Amino acid sequence: MAYHGPSYGLSRECQMKSQAKFDLHRAREACDWVEAVTEVPLDWPTSDGLIDQLAFGHALKDGIALCTLLNHLQPGSVKRINTMKAPFKQRENVEMFLKGCEAYGLKSQDLFQVNDLYENRNLYMVVDCLYALGGLAQKRSFDGPVIGVKVAMENKRNFSEEKLKESHKIIGLQYGSNKGASQAGMTAYGTGRQIIPGEAQKNLSVDGQKIIGLQSGSNKGASQAGMTPYGAPRQIIPDDLL
Numbered sequence: 001m002a003y004h005g006p007s008y009g010l011s012r013e014c015q016m017k018s019q020a021k022f023d024l025h026r027a028r029e030a031c032d033w034v035e036a037v038t039e040v041p042l043d044w045p046t047s048d049g050l051i052d053q054l055a056f057g058h059a060l061k062d063g064i065a066l067c068t069l070l071n072h073l074q075p076g077s078v079k080r081i082n083t084m085k086a087p088f089k090q091r092e093n094v095e096m097f098l099k100g101c102e103a104y105g106l107k108s109q110d111l112f113q114v115n116d117l118y119e120n121r122n123l124y125m126v127v128d129c130l131y132a133l134g135g136l137a138q139k140r141s142f143d144g145p146v147i148g149v150k151v152a153m154e155n156k157r158n159f160s161e162e163k164l165k166e167s168h169k170i171i172g173l174q175y176g177s178n179k180g181a182s183q184a185g186m187t188a189y190g191t192g193r194q195i196i197p198g199e200a201q202k203n204l205s206v207d208g209q210k211i212i213g214l215q216s217g218s219n220k221g222a223s224q225a226g227m228t229p230y231g232a233p234r235q236i237i238p239d240d241l242l
Contacts, residue, residue, distance in 0.1 A: 063093025
């Protein structure tokens with residue numbers, strides 16, 4: 001593995017977030033599933049087994065266990081597994097595993113990059129990939145040990161042309177509804193209106209309806225005659241010069 005040195009700034013922050021997403025319990029279940037399917041114990045760096053994410057990456061980074069797992073799920077997925085310890089051979093194993101997973105039916109968003117595993121960058125994505133692979137194996141009726149949630153079967157619906165046209169007659173909820181109300185009897189926007197209780201309206205005469213209510217405001221008979229337009233300059237002359 002290449003040595004990239006310590007990370008700083010944004011790279012350090014992204015690295016810390018990636019490490020925080022790694023769940024040791026889920027990783028242990030994934031490793032137990034790999035060992036149960038392949039019937040071959042993983043190679044741990046110490047006798048303590050899986051103690052952290054670095055041990056998880058060490059056990060899977062050569063790609064041998066992953067390729068063996070995929071061949072048990074679908075025989076012949078990986079034609080030849082490299083057993084050499086050369087880094088490029090180990091990376092080739094991981095790459096063949098990813099291509100085999102995609103051919104098996106996994107979506108691209110369920111896969112990880114080779115460097116995510118080989119350089120211990122995003123090991124949580126490796127765990128998620130194994131869970132997704134286990135769920136897909138259940139869908140394909142794998143009769144061995146399982147892990148994860150079974151992928152749902154496709155339930156495609158075929159509607160006739162007449163049935164599709166019926167949907168055009170329905171007003172969607174996103175258009176809203178006025179519950180049968182209309183604007184009949186409404187006054188124009190900005191027009192004053194009398195706020196009179198219902199009982200008082202019965203005793204209101206025709207002449208009383210012609211009176212402008214106080215809530216409508218009043219200018220006391222004033223007009224705008226002789227006023228200059230808004231913003232225009234005006235002369236201020238003392239009274240003794242008039």
